[in-house]
Amino acid sequence: MRTDYDVIIVGARIAGATLAYELGRAGYDVLLVDKGSFPSDVLSTHNFFNNSLAMLREMGVLDKLLSTGTPTYKRAYVQLEDAVIEGEFPEVDGESECLCIRRTHLDHILFEHVCSLERVHALQHFRVTGLVREEDIVKGVEGSQSGGETVKYTAKLVVGADGRRSTIRSLAGSKCLTAIPTEFASYVGYFKGFEQEDEPRSEFYKRGELIAIVFPTSDHLHVVGLMFPLANADLMSRMRLNAETGFREIIQSGLGESSFVSRLQEAEAVGPIRGLLGYDNDWHEAMGKGWALIGDAHSFKDPAIGQGMHDAMYSARLLKGVLDNHGLANVQWEKMASQYESELTNKFEPLFQLACEMTRNVPYTPEQQAVNHLIATYPQAACAFLGMYNHANDPGELGRLLGEISSNRESMTRLM
Structure with missing residues (x-):
């Protein structure tokens, strides 16, 4: 087996596999490694809004993903206290359907698809233990294979696609530029027999301190998320005592007037309830001499905002564009890093800031709830609200639309 490549990608799930596909198709020689194997599961919201389906289709995997029987959906029901926002996600790039596919299907299909490319070589069960350097430039990785032997591989660029606790980020010394601690505990469970109208x-439900989220997913299941303040010792105690019982009781007490509660009571939990506690919304330095980060390795944000899959794929595409622009011979690392960071900021920063707001346990002010009611009242505002999540528009566009609606309402009131 060869030991020298153009690019080594560490982490072979959605971010790493997407980048390997993009680079392999463009003629780069790629080594894709992962400490695990496929198929396997990972704690994740795993939802693709319709703006990301166009890229899956371009990659040639969408039909394979749909063949798993995972249902698609177009609509959203959002209850913010007593304001109910309903509607369809705006169409993007000719795609109208959204897809929440389990990682056991998604990552395996992507991995096999990428491995079929001539220029991509993949290794499972390879754990990176260090970086190869020449002076201050990263030139490769060293690690251990399943048999225990230590191996070194060299490349012009090493990319960390290895998640929110990225080994590559740590070894490369990437600086944390922003870290907003969450004030919520986040739990996820899969349920069979959960009915939707x-x-x-x-x-999506937010009432008081409680947030609950539901997506239709693979294997005839629904994935249900529950978030509540870490500081609520009583709720934390219930989850520690019995995770499923606590999960159901907390939702029933917090959303007792919703049909969601009765539908969840009739559903059967499949597998354990799993939790994510004490995480940050973070943003790290994205590139240095010989290394780069994509996906959660670069920036992790609150799961409630549902941007992880999108950001993993699009950060891979942005990095590929930067490499095409600069090449990997005689690289001016500072110039390349500046362009990459600028493009990441332009693409992801608005919703990163929204995630930072969502992760704070702060009740809606009367003014904020009035805005929520305004969005719920006007279909064009509801469409723009949902369009923030699939990048059909940015938060600023929603603000401008609400300003126009408020101005028109005031004009009508004066005329009356």
Whole structure:
């Protein structure tokens, strides 16, 4: 087996596999490694809004993903205290359907698809233990294979696609530029027999200190998320005592007037309830001499905002564009890093800031709830609100639309 490549990608799930596909198709020689094997599961919201489906289709994997029987959906039901926002996600790039596919299917299909490319070589069960350097430039990785032997591989660029606790980020010395601690505990469970009215849809509830999220997913299941303040010792105690019982009781007490509660009571939990506690919304330095980061390795944000899959794929695409622009011979690392960081900021920073707001346990002010009611009242505002999540528009566009609606309402009131 060869030991020298153009690019080594550490982490072979959604971010790493996407980048390997992009680079392999463009003629780069790629080594893709992962400490695990496929198929396997990982704690994740695993939702793709319709703006990301176009890229899956371009990669040639969408039909394979849909063949798993995972349902698609177009609509969203959002309840913010007593304001209910309903509607369809705006169409993006000709795609109208969203897809929440389990990682056991997603990562395996992507991995096999990428491994079929001539220029991509993949290794499972390879754990990176160090970086190869020449002076201050990263030139490769060293690590251990399943048999225990230590191996070194060299490359012009090493990319960390290895998640929110990235080994490459740590070894490269990437600086943390922003870290906003969450004030919530986040739990996820899969349920069989959870019924939805009319057609599949995403559901989001925020009442008091409680947030609950639902997506239709693979294997005839729904994935249900629950978030509540870490500081609530009583709720934390219930989850520690019995995770499923606590999960159900907390949702029932917090959302007792919702049909969601009765539908969840009739559903059967499949597998354990799993939790994520004490995480940050963070943003790290994205590139240095000989290394770069994509996906959660670069920036992790609150799962409630549902941007992880999108950001993993699009950060891979942005990095590939930067490499095409600069090449990997006689690289001016500072110039390349500046362009990459600028493009990441332009693409992801608005929703990163929204995630930082969502992760704070702060009740809606009367003014904020009035805005929520305004969005719920006007279909064009509801469409713009949902369009923030699939990048059909940015938060600023929603603000401008609400300003126009408020101005028109005031004009009508004066005329009356």
